[in-house]
Structures are given as C-alpha cells and as structure tokens.
Amino acid sequence: MADELTEEQMIPASLLDTSSVTRLLCFLALGRPDLEDHWESLQSKEGFEDVRKRLCSILSDTISVASLILATSCVFVSTGSPVPYFDYSLPVTYFLLFMSLMLAMIAVMTSGLSMIRWLHADRQWTREQLRPGGYFLFSYLLSIIMPVLFVGLSLNCFIFGELQ
Numbered sequence: 001m002a003d004e005l006t007e008e009q010m011i012p013a014s015l016l017d018t019s020s021v022t023r024l025l026c027f028l029a030l031g032r033p034d035l036e037d038h039w040e041s042l043q044s045k046e047g048f049e050d051v052r053k054r055l056c057s058i059l060s061d062t063i064s065v066a067s068l069i070l071a072t073s074c075v076f077v078s079t080g081s082p083v084p085y086f087d088y089s090l091p092v093t094y095f096l097l098f099m100s101l102m103l104a105m106i107a108v109m110t111s112g113l114s115m116i117r118w119l120h121a122d123r124q125w126t127r128e129q130l131r132p133g134g135y136f137l138f139s140y141l142l143s144i145i146m147p148v149l150f151v152g153l154s155l156n157c158f159i160f161g162e163l164q
Helices: 002-009 020-030 036-041 045-078 091-120 123-130 134-163
Strands: none
Touching: 020 036, 020 134, 036 045, 045 091, 045 123, 045 134, 091 134, 123 134
C-alpha cells in the first residue's frame, strides 16, 4: 500500500515530458517552467490551500483592475470630449477604447469564472484532471493565465486609444 501511495504521489510522465509551449504556459501561470513544485503542492491539503489562496488572490486583484479599466473605458466611450484638444471620438481612438471596454468585460467574466472554479475545486479532482496532461493541462494553465492576459490587452488598447 505504501508503494502505491508514493507512486501515486510521483509526478506523472505526461507532466514531465512537456512541449516548449507548455513550459511557457507553466512559467506564466505558476512562475516556474515545470510542474514539479506545483504537483508537490497538490499532495497535501496545506499545499493545495496555499495554491488556492494565492490564485484566488491573483484573480481577485485581476477583477479589481479589470473593473477599473471597464469603468474608465465606459466613461470615455459614452461621453464626448470636454476639451477640443483631446478628441477621443475619432474612429481609431473610439475603436481602441471600445476594444478596451470589451476586453475588460471578458477579463472580469473569465476571472470570476476561474475564481468560482478554484473556490469549489478539491485537491483530488485537480490531480485527476492534471494527470493525463494534454488538453486538460492546457485548459488548467490557460484558466490561470487568460484573465491576466485580457487585462493586459485591455490596458494596452486603453493606453493606445488615449495616445491617438
């Protein structure tokens, strides 16, 4: 029984032999280019709770930032310019501000959905989902990365919209 337990706790080969894209996603999502430390943290309740707390904190901060960008973009998209030298009703500027608004909305939604997933996930289910690798690993890592990516894209659209 002890041999089975240690074999179950060992990182699966499907998570060791990963592509360069997977290593990049691991680095962006977890801060390391491999899954060894993350897999170790999934072996204990305390480690899993630390991971969950850290990721929920990141997602909460992402929701806050995306909401600020969303509110600011809404103001710029829905009102006219108060001064003539700062006209943000030009087509390119308006398009970028509108894209910022849409990306911020998507960021809020994906962050909220990821947070709900993390709040209701348990350690055993997470390990079972990661074990096969492949699609499940990609969806797992992308659920961590995508909200932050959408906030970054939204912020870039907002900044470039203001510079036009």
